[in-house]
Amino acid sequence: MVRAARKERVERAPAWMMRQAGRYMKEYRDLAVKHPSFRERSETTDLICEITLQPFRAFQPDGVILFSDILTPFPAFGIDFEIDDYKGPMLEKTIRSAEDLKMLHDVDLSKVEFVGESLSILRREVGDDAAVLGFVGAPWTLCTYIVEGQSTSTYKTIKSMCFSAPDVLHKLLSSVADALAVYVGYQIDSGAQVIQVFDSWGGQLPPHMWEEWSKPYIERVVRKVNETHPGVPITLYANGNGGLLERMATLPVDTIGLDWTIDMADGRRRCGDKAVQGNVDPVVLFADQDAIEKAVRDVCAKAGPTGHVLNLGHGVLVGTPEENVKHFFDVSKTITY
Numbered sequence: 001m002v003r004a005a006r007k008e009r010v011e012r013a014p015a016w017m018m019r020q021a022g023r024y025m026k027e028y029r030d031l032a033v034k035h036p037s038f039r040e041r042s043e044t045t046d047l048i049c050e051i052t053l054q055p056f057r058a059f060q061p062d063g064v065i066l067f068s069d070i071l072t073p074f075p076a077f078g079i080d081f082e083i084d085d086y087k088g089p090m091l092e093k094t095i096r097s098a099e100d101l102k103m104l105h106d107v108d109l110s111k112v113e114f115v116g117e118s119l120s121i122l123r124r125e126v127g128d129d130a131a132v133l134g135f136v137g138a139p140w141t142l143c144t145y146i147v148e149g150q151s152t153s154t155y156k157t158i159k160s161m162c163f164s165a166p167d168v169l170h171k172l173l174s175s176v177a178d179a180l181a182v183y184v185g186y187q188i189d190s191g192a193q194v195i196q197v198f199d200s201w202g203g204q205l206p207p208h209m210w211e212e213w214s215k216p217y218i219e220r221v222v223r224k225v226n227e228t229h230p231g232v233p234i235t236l237y238a239n240g241n242g243g244l245l246e247r248m249a250t251l252p253v254d255t256i257g258l259d260w261t262i263d264m265a266d267g268r269r270r271c272g273d274k275a276v277q278g279n280v281d282p283v284v285l286f287a288d289q290d291a292i293e294k295a296v297r298d299v300c301a302k303a304g305p306t307g308h309v310l311n312l313g314h315g316v317l318v319g320t321p322e323e324n325v326k327h328f329f330d331v332s333k334t335i336t337y
């Protein structure tokens with residue numbers, strides 16, 4: 001995976017999935033009955049390692065993504081949160097004014113020691129059989145939660161702030177970006193070999209607004225990490241990024257993640273010299289095995305033999321049959337260059 005992200009020669013496209021661990025796996029659901037709190041599952045070293053390794057043992061993917069959340073580092077810079085099983089992330093206090101910004105403080109990595117510990121253990125456990133992936137949310141995507149206080153379908157409050165309180169929002173994004181650069185460095189020091197930046201809600205911005213409100217802050221994180229930890233491949237993913245690809249490709253990242261709403265051949269062309277990842281519609285995993293094999297072969301053919309990381313266009317959906325996830329990985333291993 002590391003070689004593929006660097007566009008070096010590989011034998012076949014390495015494969016992993018976003019939300020590789022999670023509710024579609026029975027083993028995970030059973031563990032979640034015993035440990036019903038998501039905060040506990042994602043903040044206890046033993047549980048993090050166990051959950052991360054569940055899909056690794058079941059499917060032998062080429063990448064192992066730390067079981068964690070994009071909100072996990074929030075308490076390390078002054079923001080508390082809860083995860084509700086149905087509603088998702090919930091924040092008691094939001095940041096919408098200059099006064100609210102006082103809540104933020106410099107990163108205190110001692111609040112996320114379980115992340116570093118888990119990455120070190122995982123690196124030892126998977127050895128050279130797979131790459132260990134660390135990740136962060138992009139500043140814009142994280143700020144949708146910090147400003148809105150929960151998931152949203154319209155992004156009304158934060159987008160309004162772009163017009164009504166631009167200075168506050170720029171300061172908030174800057175502080176979050178600086179904290180994330182430290183947090184990513186810590187993940188790499190602890191064992192992460194590839195970093196994925198999830199700008200999951202970047203595609204909710206019109207492209208000219210993404211240029212102002214998301215891109216510079218991703219750049220701020222990536223430039224700092226490239227400076228402190230050169231050579232570690234960074235992937236940038238945004239959901240709904242069909243209108244953003246050329247703009248994303250101007251960032252100093254190695255790989256661009258594609259959702260499923262564009263053709264891989266077009267995506268490949270539009271991402272210039274970057275490696276590409278993703279693009280398989282997560283719903284294909286509900287189809288029969290021939291359809292899955294066809295989708296994998298199709299995306300590999302269109303992406304070509306260099307700089308391709310095989311993945312879905314977004315995370316594995318709840319209810320996905322586990323045997324179909326296995327089939328995806330099994331097929332991937334038969335498509336050699």
Ligand code: CP3
Pocket residue numbers: 017018019020021022023024038065066067068069070071083087088089135150151152198200239315
């Ligand atoms: O989905 C994406 O676009 C990826 C980026 C992202 C993550 N968390 C990474 C993640 C986003 C946008 C979130 C926020 C979040 N956290 C949500 C979505 C809410 C919304 O606004 O739509 C939810 C439901 C959570 C809480 C959460 N995170 C749960 C319940 C789980 C467990 C897995 C499951 O499906 O039950 C997670 C895990 C998680 N979030 C991982 C990652 C990368 C785990 C690593 C993996 O296996 O991929």
